[in-house]
Amino acid sequence: MPKPKAIVIGAGIAGIAAAIRLAVKGYEVEVFEANSYPGGKLSEITLGAYRFDAGPSLFTMPQYVDELFELAGKTKGLSYQNLDVVCKYFYEDGTKLSAYADEDRFAGEVAGLTGEDPANVKRYFKNSRNIYQITNHVFLERSLHRLKTFLRWDTLKSVFRFPQIDAFRTMHRANKGFFRDKRLIQFFDRYATYNGSNPYQAPATLNVIPHLEQYFGAYFPDGGMYSITTSLVKLGEKLGVKFNYTCVVDEIVLQKQEVKGIRVKGELQAADVVISNMDVYFTYSKLLKSHPELQPAKLLKQERSSSALIFYWGIKKSFQELDLHNVFFSGDYEAEFKAIWEKQGLYHDPTVYINISSKYKPDDAPMDCENWFVMINVPANKGQDWDELIAEARKNIIAKLSRILGEDVSSLITCESILDPRSIESKTSSYQGSLYGTSSNNQFAAFLRQANRSSKIKGLYFCGGSVHPGGGIPLALLSAKIVSDWM
Numbered sequence: 001m002p003k004p005k006a007i008v009i010g011a012g013i014a015g016i017a018a019a020i021r022l023a024v025k026g027y028e029v030e031v032f033e034a035n036s037y038p039g040g041k042l043s044e045i046t047l048g049a050y051r052f053d054a055g056p057s058l059f060t061m062p063q064y065v066d067e068l069f070e071l072a073g074k075t076k077g078l079s080y081q082n083l084d085v086v087c088k089y090f091y092e093d094g095t096k097l098s099a100y101a102d103e104d105r106f107a108g109e110v111a112g113l114t115g116e117d118p119a120n121v122k123r124y125f126k127n128s129r130n131i132y133q134i135t136n137h138v139f140l141e142r143s144l145h146r147l148k149t150f151l152r153w154d155t156l157k158s159v160f161r162f163p164q165i166d167a168f169r170t171m172h173r174a175n176k177g178f179f180r181d182k183r184l185i186q187f188f189d190r191y192a193t194y195n196g197s198n199p200y201q202a203p204a205t206l207n208v209i210p211h212l213e214q215y216f217g218a219y220f221p222d223g224g225m226y227s228i229t230t231s232l233v234k235l236g237e238k239l240g241v242k243f244n245y246t247c248v249v250d251e252i253v254l255q256k257q258e259v260k261g262i263r264v265k266g267e268l269q270a271a272d273v274v275i276s277n278m279d280v281y282f283t284y285s286k287l288l289k290s291h292p293e294l295q296p297a298k299l300l301k302q303e304r305s306s307s308a309l310i311f312y313w314g315i316k317k318s319f320q321e322l323d324l325h326n327v328f329f330s331g332d333y334e335a336e337f338k339a340i341w342e343k344q345g346l347y348h349d350p351t352v353y354i355n356i357s358s359k360y361k362p363d364d365a366p367m368d369c370e371n372w373f374v375m376i377n378v379p380a381n382k383g384q385d386w387d388e389l390i391a392e393a394r395k396n397i398i399a400k401l402s403r404i405l406g407e408d409v410s411s412l413i414t415c416e417s418i419l420d421p422r423s424i425e426s427k428t429s430s431y432q433g434s435l436y437g438t439s440s441n442n443q444f445a446a447f448l449r450q451a452n453r454s455s456k457i458k459g460l461y462f463c464g465g466s467v468h469p470g471g472g473i474p475l476a477l478l479s480a481k482i483v484s485d486w487m
Protein backbone atom coordinates (compact mmCIF):
# COMPACT_ATOMS: atom_id res chain seq x y z
CA MET A 1 0.00 0.00 0.00
CA PRO A 2 1.40 3.43 -0.88
CA LYS A 3 1.85 5.76 2.06
CA PRO A 4 -0.72 8.56 2.45
CA LYS A 5 0.75 11.88 1.27
CA ALA A 6 0.94 14.99 3.48
CA ILE A 7 1.97 18.42 2.23
CA VAL A 8 3.10 21.09 4.68
CA ILE A 9 2.95 24.73 3.54
CA GLY A 10 5.81 26.61 5.22
CA ALA A 11 8.94 25.49 7.04
CA GLY A 12 8.40 27.57 10.18
CA ILE A 13 9.15 25.73 13.40
CA ALA A 14 5.60 24.32 13.60
CA GLY A 15 5.66 23.21 9.96
CA ILE A 16 8.94 21.36 10.51
CA ALA A 17 7.60 19.76 13.70
CA ALA A 18 4.38 18.70 11.96
CA ALA A 19 6.42 17.19 9.11
CA ILE A 20 8.50 15.17 11.60
CA ARG A 21 5.46 13.92 13.46
CA LEU A 22 3.66 12.87 10.27
CA ALA A 23 6.75 11.13 8.90
CA VAL A 24 6.95 9.16 12.16
CA LYS A 25 3.23 8.33 11.73
CA GLY A 26 3.93 6.78 8.34
CA TYR A 27 3.05 9.60 5.93
CA GLU A 28 5.08 10.55 2.90
CA VAL A 29 5.77 14.21 3.72
CA GLU A 30 6.77 17.10 1.51
CA VAL A 31 7.30 20.67 2.77
CA PHE A 32 7.03 23.71 0.46
CA GLU A 33 8.73 26.85 1.79
CA ALA A 34 8.63 30.29 0.15
CA ASN A 35 12.06 31.37 1.43
CA SER A 36 15.38 29.91 0.37
CA TYR A 37 15.94 28.79 3.98
CA PRO A 38 13.89 27.08 6.71
CA GLY A 39 12.73 28.49 10.05
CA GLY A 40 10.51 31.46 9.14
CA LYS A 41 10.79 33.76 12.15
CA LEU A 42 13.28 31.36 13.76
CA SER A 43 16.12 32.12 11.36
CA GLU A 44 19.49 33.90 11.49
CA ILE A 45 21.40 36.67 9.76
CA THR A 46 25.09 37.48 9.50
CA LEU A 47 26.67 40.91 9.21
CA GLY A 48 30.38 40.64 8.48
CA ALA A 49 31.93 38.75 11.40
CA TYR A 50 28.72 38.94 13.48
CA ARG A 51 25.97 36.30 13.58
CA PHE A 52 22.52 37.07 14.98
CA ASP A 53 19.47 34.97 15.72
CA ALA A 54 16.98 36.94 13.68
CA GLY A 55 13.78 36.39 15.68
CA PRO A 56 13.14 34.45 18.88
CA SER A 57 15.86 34.65 21.48
CA LEU A 58 14.28 33.19 24.61
CA PHE A 59 14.10 29.39 24.62
CA THR A 60 11.67 27.87 27.10
CA MET A 61 10.07 24.42 27.41
CA PRO A 62 12.77 22.59 25.44
CA GLN A 63 10.99 19.33 26.25
CA TYR A 64 8.79 19.90 23.19
CA VAL A 65 11.90 19.84 20.98
CA ASP A 66 13.34 16.83 22.84
CA GLU A 67 10.07 15.00 22.31
CA LEU A 68 10.52 15.17 18.52
CA PHE A 69 13.93 13.48 18.71
CA GLU A 70 12.53 10.87 21.10
CA LEU A 71 9.59 10.17 18.78
CA ALA A 72 12.08 9.52 15.99
CA GLY A 73 13.97 7.10 18.25
CA LYS A 74 17.08 9.31 18.60
CA THR A 75 19.00 9.35 21.85
CA LYS A 76 20.89 12.52 20.97
CA GLY A 77 18.97 15.67 20.16
CA LEU A 78 19.45 19.40 20.49
CA SER A 79 22.05 20.41 23.07
CA TYR A 80 21.32 23.41 25.27
CA GLN A 81 22.20 24.82 28.66
CA ASN A 82 20.06 26.02 31.52
CA LEU A 83 20.41 29.72 32.45
CA ASP A 84 21.10 30.64 36.10
CA VAL A 85 20.18 34.26 35.45
CA VAL A 86 17.18 34.39 33.14
CA CYS A 87 17.39 38.11 32.48
CA LYS A 88 18.93 41.32 33.82
CA TYR A 89 16.63 44.26 34.36
CA PHE A 90 17.59 47.94 34.39
CA TYR A 91 15.11 50.49 35.73
CA GLU A 92 15.04 54.23 35.09
CA ASP A 93 15.58 54.92 38.82
CA GLY A 94 18.92 53.08 38.67
CA THR A 95 17.70 49.76 40.12
CA LYS A 96 19.39 46.71 38.60
CA LEU A 97 17.69 43.38 39.16
CA SER A 98 18.94 39.93 38.23
CA ALA A 99 16.10 37.50 37.64
CA TYR A 100 17.59 34.29 39.00
CA ALA A 101 16.08 31.05 37.81
CA ASP A 102 16.13 29.73 41.36
CA GLU A 103 12.91 30.86 43.04
CA ASP A 104 14.39 31.40 46.52
CA ARG A 105 17.32 33.33 45.17
CA PHE A 106 15.04 35.48 43.05
CA ALA A 107 12.72 36.17 46.00
CA GLY A 108 15.81 37.14 48.05
CA GLU A 109 17.07 39.47 45.32
CA VAL A 110 13.66 41.13 45.07
CA ALA A 111 13.40 41.52 48.85
CA GLY A 112 16.86 43.10 49.01
CA LEU A 113 16.09 45.61 46.25
CA THR A 114 12.46 46.48 46.90
CA GLY A 115 11.69 45.46 50.46
CA GLU A 116 8.87 43.26 49.12
CA ASP A 117 8.24 40.21 51.33
CA PRO A 118 9.83 37.10 49.72
CA ALA A 119 6.69 35.20 50.76
CA ASN A 120 4.69 37.39 48.35
CA VAL A 121 6.94 36.41 45.48
CA LYS A 122 6.49 32.75 46.35
CA ARG A 123 2.74 33.21 46.64
CA TYR A 124 2.80 34.77 43.19
CA PHE A 125 4.60 31.79 41.65
CA LYS A 126 2.23 29.43 43.44
CA ASN A 127 -0.70 31.21 41.80
CA SER A 128 1.08 31.07 38.45
CA ARG A 129 1.61 27.31 38.87
CA ASN A 130 -2.03 26.87 39.81
CA ILE A 131 -3.18 28.61 36.60
CA TYR A 132 -0.86 26.33 34.62
CA GLN A 133 -2.25 23.21 36.24
CA ILE A 134 -5.80 24.29 35.46
CA THR A 135 -5.26 25.53 31.90
CA ASN A 136 -2.56 23.24 30.58
CA HIS A 137 -4.79 20.33 29.49
CA VAL A 138 -7.53 22.55 28.13
CA PHE A 139 -5.82 25.50 26.49
CA LEU A 140 -2.33 24.30 25.63
CA GLU A 141 -1.80 20.62 25.00
CA ARG A 142 -5.07 19.68 23.36
CA SER A 143 -7.55 20.99 20.86
CA LEU A 144 -10.25 23.24 22.25
CA HIS A 145 -12.36 22.26 19.29
CA ARG A 146 -12.68 18.51 19.85
CA LEU A 147 -15.33 16.90 21.94
CA LYS A 148 -12.79 14.24 22.93
CA THR A 149 -10.81 16.86 24.86
CA PHE A 150 -13.76 17.61 27.10
CA LEU A 151 -14.62 13.96 27.74
CA ARG A 152 -11.35 13.39 29.57
CA TRP A 153 -11.34 13.37 33.35
CA ASP A 154 -8.33 15.72 33.68
CA THR A 155 -10.01 18.27 31.37
CA LEU A 156 -13.27 18.10 33.27
CA LYS A 157 -11.45 18.59 36.57
CA SER A 158 -9.77 21.66 35.07
CA VAL A 159 -13.05 23.07 33.80
CA PHE A 160 -14.54 22.86 37.31
CA ARG A 161 -11.56 24.86 38.59
CA PHE A 162 -11.89 27.65 35.97
CA PRO A 163 -13.27 30.18 38.50
CA GLN A 164 -9.81 30.12 40.14
CA ILE A 165 -8.00 31.44 37.06
CA ASP A 166 -8.96 35.06 37.43
CA ALA A 167 -10.03 35.57 33.81
CA PHE A 168 -12.03 38.74 34.43
CA ARG A 169 -9.29 40.95 35.90
CA THR A 170 -6.44 42.29 33.80
CA MET A 171 -2.91 41.04 34.38
CA HIS A 172 -1.89 44.45 35.67
CA ARG A 173 -4.73 44.63 38.17
CA ALA A 174 -3.98 41.14 39.44
CA ASN A 175 -0.26 41.97 39.75
CA LYS A 176 -1.12 45.09 41.74
CA GLY A 177 -3.05 42.82 44.09
CA PHE A 178 0.11 40.85 44.81
CA PHE A 179 2.76 43.57 45.14
CA ARG A 180 3.16 47.10 46.40
CA ASP A 181 6.45 47.88 44.66
CA LYS A 182 5.94 49.46 41.22
CA ARG A 183 9.11 47.90 39.86
CA LEU A 184 7.91 44.42 40.69
CA ILE A 185 4.48 45.05 39.17
CA GLN A 186 6.24 46.24 36.01
CA PHE A 187 8.44 43.13 36.07
CA PHE A 188 5.43 40.80 36.12
CA ASP A 189 3.37 42.96 33.70
CA ARG A 190 6.09 42.44 31.12
CA TYR A 191 5.11 38.79 30.69
CA ALA A 192 2.12 39.99 28.63
CA THR A 193 4.59 40.86 25.89
CA TYR A 194 5.67 37.20 25.66
CA ASN A 195 2.69 36.69 23.41
CA GLY A 196 2.43 40.23 22.08
CA SER A 197 -0.33 41.42 24.41
CA ASN A 198 -1.01 44.41 26.63
CA PRO A 199 -0.94 43.81 30.42
CA TYR A 200 -3.49 46.60 30.91
CA GLN A 201 -6.02 44.66 28.81
CA ALA A 202 -4.97 41.00 28.80
CA PRO A 203 -6.69 38.70 31.31
CA ALA A 204 -4.86 37.65 34.46
CA THR A 205 -4.94 34.08 33.14
CA LEU A 206 -1.77 35.07 31.30
CA ASN A 207 -0.05 35.25 34.68
CA VAL A 208 0.62 31.60 33.89
CA ILE A 209 3.61 32.71 31.78
CA PRO A 210 6.03 33.39 34.68
CA HIS A 211 5.53 29.76 35.74
CA LEU A 212 6.57 28.51 32.31
CA GLU A 213 9.81 30.47 32.55
CA GLN A 214 10.48 30.02 36.26
CA TYR A 215 9.53 26.38 36.72
CA PHE A 216 10.50 24.91 33.37
CA GLY A 217 13.49 27.24 33.06
CA ALA A 218 15.11 29.33 30.34
CA TYR A 219 17.75 27.81 28.07
CA PHE A 220 20.30 28.64 25.44
CA PRO A 221 20.88 26.16 22.60
CA ASP A 222 24.64 25.60 22.23
CA GLY A 223 24.50 26.47 18.53
CA GLY A 224 22.26 29.53 19.06
CA MET A 225 18.50 29.70 18.55
CA TYR A 226 18.79 28.91 14.86
CA SER A 227 20.18 25.48 15.71
CA ILE A 228 16.64 24.56 16.85
CA THR A 229 15.57 24.99 13.23
CA THR A 230 18.60 23.34 11.62
CA SER A 231 18.64 20.35 13.98
CA LEU A 232 14.94 19.67 13.38
CA VAL A 233 15.26 20.02 9.61
CA LYS A 234 18.10 17.49 9.72
CA LEU A 235 15.93 15.17 11.78
CA GLY A 236 13.07 15.54 9.30
CA GLU A 237 15.38 14.79 6.37
CA LYS A 238 16.63 11.65 8.13
CA LEU A 239 13.01 10.54 8.43
CA GLY A 240 12.52 11.05 4.70
CA VAL A 241 10.77 14.44 4.72
CA LYS A 242 11.41 16.31 1.47
CA PHE A 243 11.98 20.05 1.94
CA ASN A 244 11.44 22.28 -1.14
CA TYR A 245 12.74 25.84 -0.78
CA THR A 246 11.97 28.98 -2.83
CA CYS A 247 8.56 27.50 -3.52
CA VAL A 248 5.70 29.91 -2.89
CA VAL A 249 2.44 28.00 -2.62
CA ASP A 250 -0.25 29.90 -4.56
CA GLU A 251 -3.37 27.90 -3.87
CA ILE A 252 -4.85 25.09 -1.83
CA VAL A 253 -6.71 23.06 -4.42
CA LEU A 254 -10.14 21.76 -3.42
CA GLN A 255 -12.71 19.49 -4.99
CA LYS A 256 -16.04 20.32 -3.48
CA GLN A 257 -14.97 20.84 0.14
CA GLU A 258 -12.13 18.40 0.19
CA VAL A 259 -8.40 19.04 -0.19
CA LYS A 260 -6.82 17.67 -3.37
CA GLY A 261 -3.39 19.26 -3.03
CA ILE A 262 -1.67 22.60 -3.60
CA ARG A 263 -0.66 24.68 -6.59
CA VAL A 264 2.95 25.75 -6.66
CA LYS A 265 4.86 27.20 -9.63
CA GLY A 266 1.76 26.58 -11.73
CA GLU A 267 1.67 22.84 -11.00
CA LEU A 268 -0.69 20.76 -8.93
CA GLN A 269 0.98 18.78 -6.17
CA ALA A 270 -1.52 16.18 -5.05
CA ALA A 271 -1.93 15.27 -1.39
CA ASP A 272 -4.30 13.45 0.92
CA VAL A 273 -3.87 16.08 3.62
CA VAL A 274 -2.52 19.63 3.62
CA ILE A 275 -1.16 21.31 6.74
CA SER A 276 -0.82 25.07 6.50
CA ASN A 277 1.93 26.61 8.61
CA MET A 278 1.34 29.91 6.81
CA ASP A 279 -0.31 32.65 8.87
CA VAL A 280 -4.00 31.69 8.95
CA TYR A 281 -5.04 35.14 7.69
CA PHE A 282 -3.08 34.68 4.47
CA THR A 283 -3.96 30.99 4.20
CA TYR A 284 -7.57 32.07 3.75
CA SER A 285 -7.07 35.37 1.93
CA LYS A 286 -4.42 34.14 -0.55
CA LEU A 287 -4.50 30.35 -0.82
CA LEU A 288 -8.29 29.97 -0.56
CA LYS A 289 -9.29 33.27 -2.15
CA SER A 290 -11.46 31.58 -4.76
CA HIS A 291 -13.67 30.21 -1.96
CA PRO A 292 -15.06 33.29 -0.18
CA GLU A 293 -17.89 31.15 1.19
CA LEU A 294 -15.35 29.25 3.31
CA GLN A 295 -13.70 32.31 4.88
CA PRO A 296 -14.23 32.62 8.66
CA ALA A 297 -14.99 36.36 8.58
CA LYS A 298 -15.00 36.87 12.38
CA LEU A 299 -11.71 35.11 12.85
CA LEU A 300 -10.01 37.18 10.16
CA LYS A 301 -11.12 40.43 11.79
CA GLN A 302 -9.52 39.72 15.16
CA GLU A 303 -6.99 42.12 16.62
CA ARG A 304 -3.41 41.09 15.96
CA SER A 305 -0.60 40.79 18.50
CA SER A 306 2.06 43.48 18.62
CA SER A 307 5.03 43.49 16.28
CA ALA A 308 8.68 44.43 16.87
CA LEU A 309 11.36 46.79 15.70
CA ILE A 310 14.82 45.24 15.85
CA PHE A 311 18.25 46.73 15.35
CA TYR A 312 21.01 44.17 14.85
CA TRP A 313 24.17 45.96 15.92
CA GLY A 314 27.77 44.81 15.86
CA ILE A 315 29.24 46.46 19.00
CA LYS A 316 32.99 46.99 19.33
CA LYS A 317 33.10 46.58 23.09
CA SER A 318 32.25 43.99 25.68
CA PHE A 319 29.92 44.99 28.55
CA GLN A 320 30.53 43.04 31.77
CA GLU A 321 27.24 44.13 33.33
CA LEU A 322 25.16 42.74 30.47
CA ASP A 323 24.02 39.14 30.11
CA LEU A 324 22.34 37.04 27.43
CA HIS A 325 18.94 38.69 28.05
CA ASN A 326 18.68 42.30 29.22
CA VAL A 327 15.72 44.62 29.65
CA PHE A 328 15.87 48.38 30.04
CA PHE A 329 12.45 49.36 31.33
CA SER A 330 10.48 52.42 30.30
CA GLY A 331 9.95 54.97 33.09
CA ASP A 332 6.20 54.88 32.35
CA TYR A 333 4.98 51.45 31.29
CA GLU A 334 1.31 52.42 31.08
CA ALA A 335 2.09 55.33 28.75
CA GLU A 336 4.21 53.02 26.60
CA PHE A 337 1.36 50.51 26.16
CA LYS A 338 -1.10 53.33 25.51
CA ALA A 339 1.14 54.63 22.73
CA ILE A 340 1.41 51.15 21.18
CA TRP A 341 -2.17 49.92 21.57
CA GLU A 342 -4.33 53.04 21.60
CA LYS A 343 -2.33 55.38 19.39
CA GLN A 344 -0.74 52.66 17.23
CA GLY A 345 2.57 54.47 17.54
CA LEU A 346 5.78 54.41 19.57
CA TYR A 347 6.60 55.87 22.98
CA HIS A 348 9.56 58.21 23.33
CA ASP A 349 10.94 56.18 26.28
CA PRO A 350 10.44 52.56 25.13
CA THR A 351 11.29 49.40 27.03
CA VAL A 352 14.40 48.09 25.27
CA TYR A 353 15.34 44.42 25.16
CA ILE A 354 18.89 43.42 24.25
CA ASN A 355 19.86 39.86 23.45
CA ILE A 356 23.58 39.11 23.21
CA SER A 357 24.13 35.53 22.08
CA SER A 358 27.90 36.04 21.98
CA LYS A 359 27.81 35.95 25.81
CA TYR A 360 27.17 32.20 25.48
CA LYS A 361 28.45 31.60 21.95
CA PRO A 362 31.61 33.69 21.64
CA ASP A 363 32.08 33.00 17.91
CA ASP A 364 28.94 35.06 17.21
CA ALA A 365 31.11 38.21 17.46
CA PRO A 366 34.80 39.13 17.02
CA MET A 367 37.06 39.17 20.10
CA ASP A 368 36.09 41.85 22.68
CA CYS A 369 32.97 42.70 20.66
CA GLU A 370 29.30 41.76 21.07
CA ASN A 371 26.34 41.08 18.79
CA TRP A 372 23.43 43.14 20.06
CA PHE A 373 19.88 42.27 19.06
CA VAL A 374 18.06 45.39 20.22
CA MET A 375 14.27 45.15 20.19
CA ILE A 376 11.31 47.27 21.19
CA ASN A 377 7.63 46.33 21.05
CA VAL A 378 5.70 48.21 18.38
CA PRO A 379 2.16 48.05 17.02
CA ALA A 380 1.19 45.77 14.16
CA ASN A 381 1.66 47.30 10.72
CA LYS A 382 -1.34 49.37 9.74
CA GLY A 383 0.45 51.58 7.27
CA GLN A 384 2.22 53.86 9.77
CA ASP A 385 5.15 55.94 8.49
CA TRP A 386 7.72 53.39 9.65
CA ASP A 387 10.78 55.18 8.25
CA GLU A 388 10.01 58.19 10.39
CA LEU A 389 9.14 56.07 13.45
CA ILE A 390 12.33 54.00 13.10
CA ALA A 391 14.57 57.09 12.87
CA GLU A 392 12.98 58.54 16.00
CA ALA A 393 13.12 55.22 17.90
CA ARG A 394 16.79 54.71 17.00
CA LYS A 395 17.68 58.10 18.52
CA ASN A 396 15.64 57.43 21.66
CA ILE A 397 17.05 53.93 22.17
CA ILE A 398 20.65 55.06 21.78
CA ALA A 399 20.09 57.95 24.21
CA LYS A 400 18.49 55.65 26.80
CA LEU A 401 21.16 52.93 26.57
CA SER A 402 24.00 55.48 26.57
CA ARG A 403 22.60 57.14 29.69
CA ILE A 404 22.08 53.90 31.64
CA LEU A 405 25.31 52.20 30.54
CA GLY A 406 27.39 55.37 30.81
CA GLU A 407 28.83 54.91 27.28
CA ASP A 408 28.20 56.63 23.96
CA VAL A 409 26.57 53.60 22.32
CA SER A 410 26.31 55.19 18.86
CA SER A 411 30.10 55.36 18.54
CA LEU A 412 30.33 51.60 19.27
CA ILE A 413 28.04 50.44 16.46
CA THR A 414 30.15 48.96 13.68
CA CYS A 415 27.41 47.50 11.51
CA GLU A 416 23.63 47.51 11.45
CA SER A 417 20.61 45.80 9.99
CA ILE A 418 16.97 46.55 10.79
CA LEU A 419 13.82 44.40 10.93
CA ASP A 420 10.47 46.17 11.24
CA PRO A 421 6.79 45.16 10.98
CA ARG A 422 6.86 45.59 7.20
CA SER A 423 9.83 43.29 6.70
CA ILE A 424 8.53 40.77 9.26
CA GLU A 425 5.34 40.65 7.19
CA SER A 426 7.13 40.28 3.86
CA LYS A 427 9.79 37.79 5.06
CA THR A 428 7.46 35.43 6.91
CA SER A 429 4.00 36.22 5.49
CA SER A 430 2.77 37.25 8.95
CA TYR A 431 -0.29 39.47 8.66
CA GLN A 432 0.56 43.03 9.80
CA GLY A 433 3.96 41.77 10.92
CA SER A 434 2.45 40.50 14.16
CA LEU A 435 4.80 38.20 16.06
CA TYR A 436 2.25 35.91 17.70
CA GLY A 437 -0.86 35.78 15.48
CA THR A 438 -3.94 37.22 17.15
CA SER A 439 -3.58 39.17 20.38
CA SER A 440 -4.59 37.74 23.76
CA ASN A 441 -6.03 41.04 24.94
CA ASN A 442 -9.41 39.63 25.90
CA GLN A 443 -10.50 36.62 27.90
CA PHE A 444 -12.13 34.94 24.91
CA ALA A 445 -9.06 35.09 22.66
CA ALA A 446 -8.16 31.45 23.23
CA PHE A 447 -11.61 30.34 22.06
CA LEU A 448 -11.55 32.54 18.96
CA ARG A 449 -8.28 31.28 17.47
CA GLN A 450 -8.40 29.08 14.38
CA ALA A 451 -8.78 25.40 15.29
CA ASN A 452 -6.02 23.03 14.17
CA ARG A 453 -8.39 21.28 11.78
CA SER A 454 -10.75 22.96 9.35
CA SER A 455 -14.38 22.23 10.14
CA LYS A 456 -15.39 23.09 6.55
CA ILE A 457 -12.61 21.64 4.40
CA LYS A 458 -11.85 17.95 4.68
CA GLY A 459 -8.14 17.21 4.85
CA LEU A 460 -7.02 20.75 5.78
CA TYR A 461 -5.10 21.31 9.02
CA PHE A 462 -3.41 24.35 10.57
CA CYS A 463 -0.30 24.71 12.70
CA GLY A 464 1.88 27.60 13.84
CA GLY A 465 1.79 30.69 15.99
CA SER A 466 -1.34 32.18 14.38
CA VAL A 467 -3.64 29.25 15.33
CA HIS A 468 -4.50 27.30 18.49
CA PRO A 469 -2.89 27.22 21.05
CA GLY A 470 -1.02 30.45 20.13
CA GLY A 471 2.34 32.08 19.40
CA GLY A 472 5.86 31.48 20.64
CA ILE A 473 8.05 28.44 19.98
CA PRO A 474 6.57 26.12 22.65
CA LEU A 475 2.98 26.71 21.58
CA ALA A 476 3.84 26.53 17.87
CA LEU A 477 5.41 23.11 18.59
CA LEU A 478 2.29 22.08 20.50
CA SER A 479 0.10 23.06 17.53
CA ALA A 480 2.01 20.50 15.45
CA LYS A 481 1.41 17.89 18.12
CA ILE A 482 -2.32 18.60 18.18
CA VAL A 483 -2.48 18.34 14.37
CA SER A 484 -0.68 15.02 14.39
CA ASP A 485 -2.83 13.66 17.27
CA TRP A 486 -5.93 14.64 15.31
CA MET A 487 -4.98 12.78 12.15
Ligand SMILES: Cc1cc2nc3c(=O)[nH]c(=O)nc-3n(C[C@H](O)[C@H](O)[C@H](O)COP(=O)(O)OP(=O)(O)OC[C@H]3O[C@@H](n4cnc5c(N)ncnc54)[C@H](O)[C@@H]3O)c2cc1C
Nearest residue numbers: 010012013014034040041056057058249429464465472473
Ligand atom coordinates in the same frame (compact mmCIF):
# COMPACT_ATOMS: atom_id res chain seq x y z
C1 LIG B 1 11.42 39.33 16.50
C2 LIG B 1 10.74 38.14 17.10
C3 LIG B 1 11.02 37.77 18.40
C4 LIG B 1 10.41 36.64 18.96
N1 LIG B 1 10.79 36.24 20.21
C5 LIG B 1 10.38 35.03 20.66
C6 LIG B 1 11.00 34.43 21.78
O1 LIG B 1 11.93 35.00 22.37
N2 LIG B 1 10.58 33.20 22.19
C7 LIG B 1 9.57 32.53 21.52
O2 LIG B 1 9.24 31.41 21.93
N3 LIG B 1 8.99 33.07 20.43
C8 LIG B 1 9.38 34.28 19.97
N4 LIG B 1 8.85 34.80 18.82
C9 LIG B 1 7.70 34.12 18.19
C10 LIG B 1 8.14 32.89 17.42
O3 LIG B 1 9.18 33.23 16.57
C11 LIG B 1 6.98 32.40 16.58
O4 LIG B 1 5.81 32.21 17.37
C12 LIG B 1 7.27 31.06 15.91
O5 LIG B 1 8.58 31.03 15.39
C13 LIG B 1 6.25 30.90 14.80
O6 LIG B 1 6.51 29.76 14.07
P1 LIG B 1 5.53 29.27 12.96
O7 LIG B 1 5.72 27.82 12.83
O8 LIG B 1 4.17 29.77 13.20
O9 LIG B 1 6.02 29.86 11.58
P2 LIG B 1 6.68 31.16 11.00
O10 LIG B 1 7.98 31.37 11.62
O11 LIG B 1 5.71 32.27 10.97
O12 LIG B 1 6.95 30.65 9.53
C14 LIG B 1 5.95 30.44 8.56
C15 LIG B 1 6.67 29.99 7.32
O13 LIG B 1 5.72 29.81 6.28
C16 LIG B 1 6.31 30.26 5.08
N5 LIG B 1 5.24 30.59 4.14
C17 LIG B 1 4.31 31.56 4.30
N6 LIG B 1 3.51 31.60 3.20
C18 LIG B 1 3.96 30.64 2.37
C19 LIG B 1 3.55 30.20 1.07
N7 LIG B 1 2.50 30.74 0.42
N8 LIG B 1 4.24 29.19 0.48
C20 LIG B 1 5.28 28.62 1.12
N9 LIG B 1 5.72 29.01 2.34
C21 LIG B 1 5.05 30.01 2.95
C22 LIG B 1 7.10 31.48 5.50
O14 LIG B 1 8.08 31.83 4.55
C23 LIG B 1 7.69 31.01 6.80
O15 LIG B 1 8.93 30.37 6.64
C24 LIG B 1 9.45 35.92 18.22
C25 LIG B 1 9.16 36.30 16.91
C26 LIG B 1 9.82 37.38 16.34
C27 LIG B 1 9.54 37.73 14.89
